[in-house]
Amino acid sequence: MRGLLILVLVVILGAAGGAAAAREATPGLYDRPVLALDPGMHTAQISRADVDAAGRLAVTGSLDRTVRVWRLADGALLRTIRLPTGPGNVGKVYAVAISPDGTTIAAGGWTRTMTSPAESEQVYLFDAETGKMVGRLDGLPNVVYHLAFSPDGRRLAAVLGDGHGLRLYRRTTDGRWAEQRRDPDYGGSSYGVAFAPDGRLATTSDDGRLRLYDAD
Numbered sequence: 001m002r003g004l005l006i007l008v009l010v011v012i013l014g015a016a017g018g019a020a021a022a023r024e025a026t027p028g029l030y031d032r033p034v035l036a037l038d039p040g041m042h043t044a045q046i047s048r049a050d051v052d053a054a055g056r057l058a059v060t061g062s063l064d065r066t067v068r069v070w071r072l073a074d075g076a077l078l079r080t081i082r083l084p085t086g087p088g089n090v091g092k093v094y095a096v097a098i099s100p101d102g103t104t105i106a107a108g109g110w111t112r113t114m115t116s117p118a119e120s121e122q123v124y125l126f127d128a129e130t131g132k133m134v135g136r137l138d139g140l141p142n143v144v145y146h147l148a149f150s151p152d153g154r155r156l157a158a159v160l161g162d163g164h165g166l167r168l169y170r171r172t173t174d175g176r177w178a179e180q181r182r183d184p185d186y187g188g189s190s191y192g193v194a195f196a197p198d199g200r201l202a203t204t205s206d207d208g209r210l211r212l213y214d215a216d
Contacts, residue, residue, distance in 0.1 A: 028086050028090055028112040028113035028115070028120070029084050029085065029086040029090065029112075030085060030086050030087070034085070036082075038080065040077060041068075041077070042060065042062040042064050042066065042068065043062075043064045044062050044063040044064035045062060045063045046060050046061070046062045047061050047062060047063060047092075047093055047094045047095070047096075047109070048060070048061045048093075048094065048095050048096045048097075048146065048147075049061075049096070050096060050097045050098045051072065051098065052098050052099070052100060052101065052102030053100035053101065053102070053151075054102065055072055056071070056072060056073070056102055057069060057070065057071065057072065057078075057098060057102050057128060058070040058072050058098075059096050059097070059098045059105050059128070060096065061093035061094070061095060061096030061107055061109070062093055063092045063093070065082065065083055065085050065091040065092055065093065066080050066081065066082055066083075066093070067080070067081040067082075067083070067093055067096055067105060067107045067126070068080050068081070069081070069105070069128060069131070079130075079131045080131075081105070081107070081126055081131045083107060083109070083111065083124060084111070086112075086113060087113070088113065089110040090110055090111065090112060090113055091109075091110070091111070092109050092110045093107055093108070093109040094108065094109035094110065094143060094144060094145050094146075095107065095108045095109060095123075095144045095145055095146045095147040095158070096108075096147065097147040097148055097149050097156070098128060098149070099128075099149045099153040100149060100151060100152070100153045101153055102128055103127070103128055103129070104125060104126070104127065104128060104134070104149075104153075105125070105126040105127075105128050106123055106124070106125055106126075106147045106149070106156055106158075107123070107124050107126065107147075108121070108122065108123040108124065108140075108143075108144030108147055108158060109143060109144060110143045111124075111143075111144075118141060119139045119140060119141045120138075120139075120140075121140035121141065121142060121143055121144065121160075122136050122137060122138050122140060123136070123137040123140070123144055123147065123156075123158055124136055125137070125177070135176065135177055137158075137167075137169060137177060137179075140158070140160060140164075140167065141160065141164050142160045142161040142162045142164045143160065143161045144158050144159070144160055144161075145159055145160065145161055145189060145190060145191045146158070146159045146190070146191055146192055146193045147193070148193045148194055148195055149195070150195045150199060151195055151197055151199070152199075153171070154170060154171050155168060155169065155170050155171070155180070155195075155199075156168075156169045156170075156171075156177065157169075157193045157195070157201055157203075158193070159190035159191070159192070159193045159203055159205075160189070160190060161189040161190075162188075162189055163184075163186045163187055163188055163189065163207075164184055164186065165182065165183045165184040165185060165186035165190060165203075165205075166181075166182060166183045166184075166186075166190065166193070166201075166203055166211075166213075167179060167181075167182050168180045168181040168182065168201070183211070183213075186205050186207055186209075187205065187206075187207030187208075187209070188205050188206025188207040188208075189205065189206050190203050190204060190205045190206070191204060191205075191206075192204035198215055199215030200212060200213060200214055200215050201213040201215075
């Protein structure tokens, strides 16, 4: 019923929806089930929001460790997606984006503890219709602060904290995502990335520079 608090038993393991034994959980994540309250809305600051090209769906990411999908016509909450979480900040969503065709959601943020192995941060990819995880981009050296899909939906840009700059991914013919380019030469964290209609890419950074990349 609307307005009721729902107790949700969330299993937080090494991957979203994973069923590995607790002793095999990824370092930095909870190794046992965690009880969470779901009131049907965000319970902390919304870090990012995005909409599909047709204006049908909105997606929001929050420090409450959830990604939520909304129907713009009436504001109805369609589904809630939970990232794998752990103690402290692990699981907080700083970045979220939806592909122009409204089929794929990308989410990132603080996905591992600082004591985890180097280059262990990740971007999660979800099916917007079902909320099922359909991919994961591994090996990032710092938290992800912003994500953006290109206008044709074939590329995904991620900008990172602590001077680690830009990662650009391209969807391959088999539907997977592979790194296409990177620019780690930043002097500070980057909190903004956007594509132009012609495929050019712009980023901002705490180092005071605005960077513009050509479509190639």
